[in-house]
Ligand SMILES: Nc1ncnc2c1ncn2[C@@H]1O[C@H](COP(=O)(O)OP(=O)(O)O)[C@@H](O)[C@H]1O
């Protein structure tokens with residue numbers, strides 16, 4: 001297949017939405033005189049050289065990106081690439097070394113302690129790999145915990161917590177204790193607790209990494225369902241490409257603290273920015289991720305132009321029956337405009353890879 005880039009960037013559900021979170025030139029350097037690194041010649045060194053010369057680790061290097069309101073924004077990279085540090089900087093659980101973080105007009109880096117506490121209580125929520133449930137509290141009390149800290153009165157607190165309990169499919173477990181639940185169920189409690197405060201942005205740091213593959217798939221579907229139902233902005237860290245492709249509206253790929261690529265799943269798979277990303281996506285079934293815009297070609301003389309019509313964002317796998325059944329090319333049409341055609345040859349080339 002020869003696709004290098006799609007004819008236009010593919011619209012995702014959240015693609016027209018404005019940014020809720022804007023990050024510019026963000027650095028996190030650990031080590032002696034860390035603040036001297038950003039903006040100096042040291043900033044040009046590779047992570048390994050910097051470590052050797054100064055003893056500093058550049059966990060996040062000059063990161064700039066925006067998260068759009070309502071999208072699932074995935075941060076992906078190998079272990080040690082800086083994902084956790086990056087996301088912790090966004091809520092200042094880790095203090096950034098340099099750069100700018102703006103949440104919906106609020107300058108996070110300038111926020112004073114009290115404002116920061118309010119942000120963490122009301123506008124952000126985090127879900128970690130280790131569920132962090134309080135073992136001596138019932139499930140319902142765990143879900144209500146954040147609300148209790150916010151000072152919400154008992155009756156509304158429990159009514160909201162019960163609503164969240166139902167939302168994550170744990171109806172009937174209100175009085176159980178965490179250790180009576182499976183890992184997957186405990187993480188559902190974690191999800192319910194995070195959603196209870198009605199945050200604007202949910203941060204997930206590899207929340208399903210400790211779960212068995214089948215449960216993990218379950219939980220991914222749960223996140224997709226919850227995202228549809230509550231429509232929250234989600235920043236989701238994972239080192240698992242399958243998880244990234246399944247959940248992400250867009251994916252940011254990190255390597256050695258730096259951003260390598262930001263794009264929709266089909267952009268990352270169809271046009272990897274470098275060998276690191278290429279290696280990541282090597283084993284993906286491209287027909288499951290790429291859309292018709294990646295394989296369509298201009299019509300040629302002799303093409304019958306009265307074949308079936310499909311949109312450019314139809315995933316190739318979904319289009320296969322239509323394409324193979326038709327005795328003429330499928331027309332790829334958006335807003336009444338013919339963008340290209342796709343025939344059996346184009347489809348089979350992808351499937352045969
Ligand atoms: N508190 C710290 N002090 C020193 N180095 C750290 C600290 N936290 C993380 N690092 C280093 O920063 C790099 C990125 O770590 P991390 O953000 O945890 O990566 P990831 O979440 O992608 O696995 C790693 O090299 C790690 O060792």
Ligand SMILES: [Mg+2]
Pocket residue numbers: 083084085
């Ligand atoms: Mg991590």
